[in-house]
Each structure stands twice: as C-alpha cells, then as structure tokens.
Amino acid sequence: MITYDWKITALKKAPTLDGLSDVITGINFKYTGTNEDGITDYFSGACPIGAPESDTFTAIADLTEVEVIEWAKANHPVEHMQEVITKKINEKITPKSEDVTEVSWLEVEVPTEIEDAAE
Numbered sequence: 001m002i003t004y005d006w007k008i009t010a011l012k013k014a015p016t017l018d019g020l021s022d023v024i025t026g027i028n029f030k031y032t033g034t035n036e037d038g039i040t041d042y043f044s045g046a047c048p049i050g051a052p053e054s055d056t057f058t059a060i061a062d063l064t065e066v067e068v069i070e071w072a073k074a075n076h077p078v079e080h081m082q083e084v085i086t087k088k089i090n091e092k093i094t095p096k097s098e099d100v101t102e103v104s105w106l107e108v109e110v111p112t113e114i115e116d117a118a119e
Contacts, residue, residue, distance in 0.1 A: 002033045002086060006069045009044070013060065018051050022060045025049055027072045033085035041088040047075040 012026035026049060032042040049071055052058075058067065100106060 002035050002082070002089065004082065004085070005032045005034070006030075006072065007032070008065055008068050008072070011068070018054070020052070020054060020057050023052065023057070024060070024063070024068070024071075027068060027075075029069075029072050029076075031078075031081050031085070033082065033089060035089055039089050039092055041085050041092065043081040043084050045072075045076055045081065047072055049075060 007030045008027060009030050010028035011024055012028075014023045014025050015021065017023040017025070026046060028044075028046045030042050030044050032040055034040045099108075101108075
C-alpha cells in the first residue's frame with residue numbers, strides 16, 4: 001500500500017483579476033508516495049486555477065495550505081499521478097535496466113568536465 005502526501009511548492013497570482021486583487025492563478029506542487037517499506041518517489045506538477053467568484057474569494061493572507069491542496073486536487077488528475085508514482089516505486093524495487101559492472105573488460109565512460117572558457 002502506498003500513502004501519499006501533498007506539498008505546495010509555489011503559487012502564481014494575478015495582481016488584479018475581475019475586480020479582485022492578488023488572485024491565485026496557478027499552483028506548483030510535489031506529490032509524494034511512500035510504500036510500506038519506506039520506498040518513496042514523487043510527481044512534481046503544476047495546474048492553473050480558474051478565476052474565483054467574488055463572493056467566495058479568499059485573500060492570500062487568509063489562505064491555508066489545506067485549502068490550496070484541495071484546489072490542486074480539483075484541478076489535477078490524482079489517479080494519473082498515483083499510477084506514475086506506483087510505477088516508479090516498483091521500478092526501484094525491481095529495476096528493468098541497470099548498468100553492467102560485473103565484467104572487467106568493459107570500459108565505463110566517465111563524463112569529462114567542461115573546462116572554463118575563461119582559462
């Protein structure tokens with residue numbers, strides 16, 4: 001079983017929109033899944049937020065993280081994110097592709113550092 005956790009990483013706002021000030025227009029987030037063995041992976045995403053009704057508008061200073069997470073849930077496909085996280089965790093448990101290191105004759109390419117052009 002995988003448990004999930006939301007973290008809001010950034011908010012975007014319009015200084016004015018439909019007569020309202022400082023209106024949230026976008027949310028960036030990190031959605032993390034952790035299985036029963038403590039193996040984790042995450043999905044980073046962003047979603048736009050539609051213009052609020054003036055009678056339900058909440059000023060930025062009064063917003064809570066819980067409220068913003070609910071907006072993100074309403075505007076981003078949670079099922080898709082859970083599928084992606086589950087797949088990534090399963091690939092950590094049973095990798096489908098790993099580097100071969102068991103043979104001595106295989107030359108491993110080491111990335112070369114780019115020299116500073118000012119030198």
